[in-house]
Amino acid sequence: MDQTNSIKKQADPSRLTLRLRLILAVVIIADILDLMDSNITNIAAPSIVQNIGGGESLIKWLGASYALAMGVLLVIGGRLGDRYGKRRMFLIGITGFTLASAFCGLSVNPSMLIAGRLVQGGFGALLIPQGMSILMSSFTREQFPRAVSAFGPVMSLSSVIGPILAGFIIQANIGGLDWRPVFLINIVLGLVGFVAAVKLLPHDQPDSNEKLDGIGTALLGVSMFGLIFGLNEGSTAGWTILPIASLITGGVMLVAFSLRQRNAENPLIKPSLFKNKGFTSGLVLGLGFFAAVNGLAYVISLFFQLVLHLTPYEAALGLCPMAIGIVISSMVCRPLLTRLGRTVIVMGLAATLIGALGLWLTVLIKGMADTALLTAPAILVIGAGMGACFSSIYEVALGDIEHDEAGSASGSLSAVQQLAAAMGSAVVTTIFFHLQTTVGDIGAMETSILIVAGIVCICLGLVWFMPRSAPSEE
Numbered sequence: 001m002d003q004t005n006s007i008k009k010q011a012d013p014s015r016l017t018l019r020l021r022l023i024l025a026v027v028i029i030a031d032i033l034d035l036m037d038s039n040i041t042n043i044a045a046p047s048i049v050q051n052i053g054g055g056e057s058l059i060k061w062l063g064a065s066y067a068l069a070m071g072v073l074l075v076i077g078g079r080l081g082d083r084y085g086k087r088r089m090f091l092i093g094i095t096g097f098t099l100a101s102a103f104c105g106l107s108v109n110p111s112m113l114i115a116g117r118l119v120q121g122g123f124g125a126l127l128i129p130q131g132m133s134i135l136m137s138s139f140t141r142e143q144f145p146r147a148v149s150a151f152g153p154v155m156s157l158s159s160v161i162g163p164i165l166a167g168f169i170i171q172a173n174i175g176g177l178d179w180r181p182v183f184l185i186n187i188v189l190g191l192v193g194f195v196a197a198v199k200l201l202p203h204d205q206p207d208s209n210e211k212l213d214g215i216g217t218a219l220l221g222v223s224m225f226g227l228i229f230g231l232n233e234g235s236t237a238g239w240t241i242l243p244i245a246s247l248i249t250g251g252v253m254l255v256a257f258s259l260r261q262r263n264a265e266n267p268l269i270k271p272s273l274f275k276n277k278g279f280t281s282g283l284v285l286g287l288g289f290f291a292a293v294n295g296l297a298y299v300i301s302l303f304f305q306l307v308l309h310l311t312p313y314e315a316a317l318g319l320c321p322m323a324i325g326i327v328i329s330s331m332v333c334r335p336l337l338t339r340l341g342r343t344v345i346v347m348g349l350a351a352t353l354i355g356a357l358g359l360w361l362t363v364l365i366k367g368m369a370d371t372a373l374l375t376a377p378a379i380l381v382i383g384a385g386m387g388a389c390f391s392s393i394y395e396v397a398l399g400d401i402e403h404d405e406a407g408s409a410s411g412s413l414s415a416v417q418q419l420a421a422a423m424g425s426a427v428v429t430t431i432f433f434h435l436q437t438t439v440g441d442i443g444a445m446e447t448s449i450l451i452v453a454g455i456v457c458i459c460l461g462l463v464w465f466m467p468r469s470a471p472s473e474e
Contacts, residue, residue, distance in 0.1 A: 015143075016139075016143055016146060016147065019200065020138065020139060020143065020147070022196065022200050023134070023135070023138055023200050023201065023202075024135065024147050025196070026193055026196045026197050026200055026201065027131035027132075027134060027135055028154050029189060029192065029193040029196075030090070030093075030094060030127050030128065030131050030193060031128065031131060032154070032158050032189070033094075033097060033124075033127075033186060033189055033190065033193070034070075034124050034127070034128055035158050035162065036158060036162040036165075036166075036186075037066065037101070037120060037124070037183075037186065038063070038066060038067065038070075038421070039162050039163055039166075040162065040163070040166040040182050040183075041062040041063045041066070041298075042063070042163065042297055042298050042301040042319070043163050043166045043167050043170070043301055043312050043315055043316050043319075044062075044166055044170060044179050044182050044312065045058070045059045045062050045063075045298075045301070045302070046059070046302065046305040046306055046312070047170050047178060047179045047312055048062065048113070048179050051178050051179060052107065052108065052109055052110060052113070053109070053110060054109075054110030054113075056429075056433045057110070057232060057233075058110045058113070058114070059302070059429060059433075060232045060425065060426050060429050060430065061110075061114050061117075061232060061426075062113070062114070062117060063294075063298060063421065063422070063425040064228055064232070064421075064422040064423075064425050064426045065114050065117040065118045065121065065422075066117045066118070066120055066121040066124075066422075067121065067294075067418045067419065067421040067422035067425070068118070068121065068224055068225060068228060068418075068419065068422040069117075069118045069119070069120070069121030069122040069124075069125065070121040070122070070124050070125045070128075070418040071121075071125075071224070071415045071416070071417075071418030071419035071420075071421075071422060072125075072217065072220050072221040072224055072415070072419070073121075073122050073125035073126070073217070073221075074125040074128070074129065074414055074415045074418055075217065075220070075268045075269070075412065075415045076125075076212060076213070076217050076268065077089070077093075077125040077126050077127075077128065077129040077130075078129035078130075078133065079210055079212055080126060080212070081126075081129060081130045081133055082133075082206075082207050082210040083206055083207055083208065083210040083212060084206050085203075085204055085205070085206040086130040086133050086134050086137070086204050087130075087134070087197075087201045087202065087203055087204055088206075089126050089127075089130050090127060090130040090131070090134065090197055090201060091194065091197055091198065091201075092123070092126060093123050093124065093125075093126035093127025093128075093130065094123075094127055094190055094193050094194050094197060095123075095190075095194060096119065096122070096123030096126070096127075097120055097123040097124055097127055097186070097190060098186060098187055098189075098190025098191065098194065100116050100117075100119040100120040100123055101116075101120060101183045101184070101186035101187060101190065102183070102184065102186075102187055103115075103116040103119070104116035104117060104120065104183040105180040105181070105182075105183035105184035105186075105187075106180070106184075116183075134201060134202070134204075135147055137202065137204065138202055163316040163319055163320070163323065164313075164316045164317065164320065166182050166312070166316060167311070167312040167313035167314070167315060167316030167317070168313050168316075169181045169182050169185070170182065170312040170313070171311055171312055171313040211265060211266035212266070213260070213264050213265075213266055213267055213268050215260060215264070216257060216260045216261060216264055216267060216268045217268065219253050219254075219256050219257040219260055220253075220254075220257045220268070222249070222250070222253045223249075223250045223251070223252075223253035223254035223256075223257055224250070224254075224419055224422070225250070226246045226247065226249040226250025226251075226253060227246075227247060227250035227251070227254070227423075228250075228422055228423060228426050229243070229246045229250075230243040230244065230245075230246030230247035230249075230250060231243070231247070231426055231427065231430060232426055232430065233246065234247070268412070269412045273412070277465055278396075278397065278465065278466050278467040279397055279398070281397070281462050281463075281465035281466045282393060282394060282396060282397025282398075282413070282466050282467075283397065283412070283413065283416055284462060285345075285393060285397075285459050285462040285463060285466070286393050286394060286397065286413060286416055286417060286420065287416050287419070287420045287423075288420075288455050288458060288459050288462075289349070289352075289389055289393065289420075289455070289456065289459050290416075290417050290420035290421060290424065291420040291421070291423045291424030291427065291428075291455070292424060292428070292452045292455040292456060292459075293352065293382070293386050293424070293452070294420065294421040294424035294425055294428075295424035295425055295426075295427055295428025295429065295448075295452065296356070296382070296424075296428060296448070296449070296452045297319065297322060298424075298425045298428065298429055299428050299429060299432045299445070299448050300318075300319065300322075300359075300375075300379065301315050301318075301319060302429065302432065303363075303432075303441075303445050304318050304319075304372060306441075307368075307441040307442075307445065308368075308370060308371070308372075310372060314372060315372070317372065318372030318375065318376070318379070319379065321376045321377075321379045321380035321383060322379045322380070322382055322383035322386070323383060324380065324383060325379070325380045325381065325382065325383020325384035325385075325386065325387060326383045326384075326386050326387035326390065327387065328384065328387065329348070329351075329383070329384040329385070329386070329387025329388045330387040330388075330390060333347075333348070333387065333388045333392060337392050337395055337396075338469070341396060341467070341468045341469035342392075342396050342463055342464075342466050342467065342468055342469070344388055344392040344396075345388070345389055345392050345393055345396060345463050345466070346460065346463055347385075347388055348384075348385045348386070348387070348388025348389035348392065349385065349389060349456055349459050349460050349463065350385070350460070351381055351382075351384050351385030351388060352381075352382055352385030352386060352389070352456050353385070353453055353456045353457065353460070354381055354385075355378050355379065355380070355381030355382030355383075355384070355385055356378075356382060356449055356452055356453040356456065357453060358377065358378035358381060359375055359378035359379065359382065359449055360446055360449040360450060360453070361378075362374055362375050362378055363375075363442060363445050363446055363449065364442075364446055367442050368441075368442065394413040394414075394417070396466050396467055396469070397413060397466060397467070398413075428448055428451070428452065431444075431447070431448050431451060432444050432445070432448045435447050435448070
């Protein structure tokens with residue numbers, strides 16, 4: 001009997017060897033590093049500001065700086081791997097990310113910390129795209145689906161545990177270091193990932209013929225930085241000449257980037273994609289939705305800690321229903337996508353809207369007597385809506401594109417998701433802080449929620465311009 005089972009295992013073409021499982025683990029470690037560091041500032045921001053200062057400006061930039069660098073460089077990160085070698089870029093990315101994490105954890109002022117977050121995001125953009133490419137070249141056609149299936153449960157679990165761990169670390173005040181171990185823990189993960197990558201990742205041949213649009217990347221970076229800096233600076237320090245000039249510069253550079261994509265030999269985003277109504281609708285819808293929900297998650301954490309005076313650990317627990325909703329909904333909706341197509345997006349947007357209105361009603365009725373427990377049902381529904389959209393918006397947006405446009409389209413959508421996170425955390429927190437001085441804490445929270453609900457309503461209108469269904473699994 002044992003011999004029969006052994007023969008069956010050997011005959012199974014999808015079976016993963018120990019080496020392949022270890023390669024998969026290395027790639028997953030890299031993704032966990034990115035996922036945790038993109039979310040921890042939702043919990044850690046108030047404690048960081050209390051410790052090193054920086055006020056509203058630092059709160060806005062903590063998440064935005066990381067997502068900004070990640071979003072701008074993510075478009076070119078995969079191509080750098082093709083040109084210089086995926087293994088080499090993975091090792092450079094995880095090394096830089098680990099060193100930047102140490103720099104963040106040892107920062108003594110806001111400027112150091114923001115610089116560290118920018119560098120973190122930049123090296124993350126080199127690291128993350130290589131992982132999937134390495135898996136595709138290491139695993140056979142039969143093995144690849146089994147490898148990819150491991151990502152969902154692990155990343156979902158990380159999204160739930162990450163904020164709770166951050167809250168626990170801050171509250172434990174390990175060695176009197178307050179918030180710093182939230183970043184310093186990456187040194188351990190990064191070192192383990194680097195050593196394992198050196199020993200396990202396969203060598204690959206660089207492609208010197210791969211062309212890089214450095215000018216386009218620079219224009220995109222300057223435009224996004226100008227727009228987000230202008231918004232943050234103007235709302236914090238007043239609308240002087242600096243933030244106004246920054247916004248104008250950002251707008252001009254964005255136009256220049258668009259023109260560059262039409263004429264560049266190897267553009268970051270293929271111009272033909274913008275002629276595709278379904279793709280552009282998905283791009284705009286994704287930009288609005290991801291900006292809105294990322295900003296809302298950040299503001300909920302600030303409301304818990306700055307208004308309701310919950311500890312970081314209590315705030316993390318208060319946000320757990322959102323993560324749980326995302327996990328469950330993603331698992332449920334993913335199999336439905338092939339059959340229901342954009343209807344899954346409609347369901348997700350509707351759930352997000354219902355959850356947001358439920359949260360608004362709870363804050364309206366309870367005011368300062370509100371608690372994390374009372375908001376949990378609404379936050380769970382918001383998470384369920386987010387999970388449905390996370391697993392479907394960009395899949396459906398790719399429904400009508402040509403095969404040779406898939407790489408550019410997919411990279412563009414991933415970058416937009418990161419840039420939306422940067423813009424959302426900047427815009428929604430700006431609204432929240434501005435309204436605190438005019439209508440008070442509760443009024444600021446209520447209005448911020450309603451603005452997010454309004455953006456979701458606009459997204460509900462855009463979804464009908466998207467393709468009816470996602471592309472086939474092939």
